[in-house]
Ligand code: NAP
């Protein structure tokens with residue numbers, strides 16, 4: 341018997357021994373940079389001439405690794421490998437499939453700092469952010485393993501006299517998994533392991549910015565004994581192989597997490613039947629956010645300021661759940677703004693290998709340019725109170741940026757920036773604050789800081805987001821405790837890390853026999 345699911349604790353870096361162990365892991369990973377990583381199809385390691393070059397966003401002249409890049413022929417090969425393997429894998433008992441995940445979790449736990457150190461190098465995550473990413477990956481493995489065992493138990497049905505009725509959940513088929521780069525281990529692991537434990541086979545197309553971490557997970561899954569062909573790793577560009585995988589007639593399901601633009605495209609392409617396609621493709625598309633923190637006039641203002649700062653500038657605002665809008669009641673607006681500015685001034689920006697760095701780089705040059713462009717737009721839409729420019733050119737740095745007095749309909753209040761930029765706006769009362777909070781096309785996360793019970797109850801009903809938090813930050817969902825996914829243009833609300841999630845990777849079969 342397994343112990344019940346418990347989230348993996350975060351590492352306490354105040355502890356000297358932990359600090360030293362992490363430094364050791366950073367050194368160890370630092371000595372392994374610049375290697376080549378293959379495509380893996382049906383266990384075969386394939387090296388191509390075309391490579392994806394992964395760089396360290398903290399120090400852009402440092403190369404993390406080179407990954408072979410798939411073309412459409414290899415994508416075709418990967419789909420066929422997954423389709424063939426599915427015929428075997430779907431017959432493996434659910435508990436056996438779960439055990440691969442638990443084994444993978446155990447290996448990852450033993451090598452926790454090593455995985456986190458790769459995240460520091462390849463994704464530009466600070467120590468604490470990298471540690472949380474790895475912990476979440478472990479959580480997904482532990483949790484989905486248990487969930488599959490639960491889902492395989494007899495399903496309650498109304499029993500008719502003289503009939504034997506049952507219903508059970510069977511897998512779908514070849515699942516194309518397309519994760520983003522911003523939780524390059526956690527989301528990648530969660531999406532892949534959910535598909536696999538449910539009995540599907542996977543073609544995994546990792547995000548191009550973080551292919552080395554994807555290769556590390558692939559190695560770990562092989563070490564855990566997941567049979568060849570169950571997971572096929574296919575690094576490649578979204579535009580070159582993404583559409584091809586989505587449109588392929590043997591693709592049964594697409595599990596996507598990323599931007600609104602790409603999610604909508606996948607949804608549209610997947611809806612179109614291709615020649616010889618026998619099913620309606622299933623699509624999970626978890627997309628962007630424009631997340632709001634409301635501060636009521638009766639609230640712990642310091643707590644609110646601390647959490648706006650953490651939600652906006654942790655991992656440089658590159659979380660779908662990051663706070664990019666602060667809506668503050670006019671009575672306390674100036675004070676909250678001032679406190680957020682004061683706290684943000686204390687943050688150290690720089691190379692995330694340094695333990696004291698809070699805000700690291702953004703992921704790449706195109707992200708840097710996009711964010712700087714939004715900052716220019718913001719300068720015409722509000723009052724710049726902090727930041728507003730890039731940092732050192734050693735990496736892709738943007739200074740934490742705060743705009744005040746921004747119109748709720750302004751572009752920087754409506755469009756996802758995905759960087760360390762937060763816009764403040766004033767609300768005349770709590771209803772007005774809720775109205776502003778709900779005025780985007782997204783609906784992912786949100787927080788309310790208030791001591792007023794009636795207002796909290798009102799927000800419970802009316803603040804239309806998939807993940808609503810009271811008196812805490814709007815980032816940092818924990819597997820099992822905060823099932824994650826958003827409304828409207830934030831996607832299909834699949835609730836990753838929740839007890840409904842695996843249903844999306846299965847179909848129910850009902851069998852009745854007259855006795
Ligand atoms: P992205 O640009 O949409 O890319 C996501 C994935 O889609 C990558 O693997 C990308 O590959 C691939 N892709 C690109 N074009 C494609 C196509 N035509 N067909 C199939 N796949 C294609 O998003 P991102 O920049 O990686 O991630 C940031 C976004 O993710 C933000 O909008 C954020 O809010 C969202 N996000 C949402 C959640 C959530 O749970 N709702 C969680 C995390 C992130 P390449 O890398 O090769 O382009």
Ligand code: MG
Pocket residue numbers: none
């Ligand atoms: Mg991208």
